[in-house]
Amino acid sequence: MNWKVLAAGALVIVPLIWILASGFGHDPHAIPTTTIGSPAADFALTSLEGDPVQLSKLRGKPVVLNFWSTWCGPCVGEHPLLQAAARQHPEVVFLGVLYGDEPGRARDYLKRAGSAYPTLVDESQRIVVDYGVAGVPETFFIAADGTIVEKVSGGLGQAQLLAALEKLK
């Protein structure tokens, strides 16, 4: 076969194969994480009990910020793990943020399942966009200096949680 035809074919086919291979290599539904390493957006919200909480007032302490809802299966699944971690790490401030859910339903759930830390309510859902949250659960690990050092999308596993807590030290 003519070498010119082969070269022309390779010129078209090789880049196509490269594009397809790189495309198949990652989940098309995965949303890129861009907030790691950037300062955590400040917020001033009230808890389910009506107490005010402001992130900037907690500067100097590492913070774990967990977006969750009662209708989300993985959120309910990781709840006991987060509760246990909050009790074992009193030096870390754990905060929940209710996402697309009724405060009353969340109160009922926490009454049954236990609550070792406050859950915050944001009617405007502004904090959801400020943190680039696409769905729940999503958990942000904020170092004492206010920088986001880790973000976990989806239900937390024990090893994953411990590794992320290590990054806060």
Added chain:
Amino acid sequence: MNTPLPLLPLALALWVSPGFATPDRAAQQAGEQPSAMGATAQPAPAALPAEGDFPPAMMQAMAQRDAAQEAAAQEAPPAEEDFPPAMMQAMAERDAVQAVTATAPVEPAPQLAEAPAGPPVTDRAVIDQRAQAIAEGLRCPVCQGLSAADSQAESAIAMRTRAGDLVATGYSDAQINSYFVERYGEWVLLEPPRTGRHWLIWLGPLVLLGLGALVVAWRMTAVTKPSDAQRVGEQDDEDAYERRILDELERS
């Protein structure tokens, strides 16, 4: 009814004695009038019977109770282990929540790190129109090929609301788009920006189309203009054909 007559004087004596106090009698002794319902205020301390009025057995029981209470009070306060685990857990949870929420009065959090490019916008129609236009260029994070303007997902609604909030504060469309890109990456833009390597996406198809047109034109030229070798070959074929016809004619 059948009370034996010898016990009547004893019962009368007990009833008359100050130690046998009914509420009404105690109130009368304290100088109050009994109510119609028989319920009065608590008797004044002065109306309490003296210790000597109690029977000895009762006095002894009271002394034993007081001694037991004093002994219990002198013991060490209950340790944490003495409380039920559920109560301990509830107390710890309450303390943890109070430690976080017991902060100074809340100050409003700033909007963005940079200042708004323009003055605040108060016209609701303008805010909604600009927020809608911005949302049309943003990808809904949890949808398949839908813009944030077309989706009713929680995150899409939150994005529209936030865009309107930022428009009202005075941020420009470019600033608001940058805000979303900083949080979700360039992935969030339905239309890639015309900058840097993104030009490859915009110009790549045009370049490929041009290359394809060149190839087609070259091939068409090659077909319509036969090469010298092809022309020589064709001439040789014609000569052989003529020779064959002439040979056939000569034979016939």
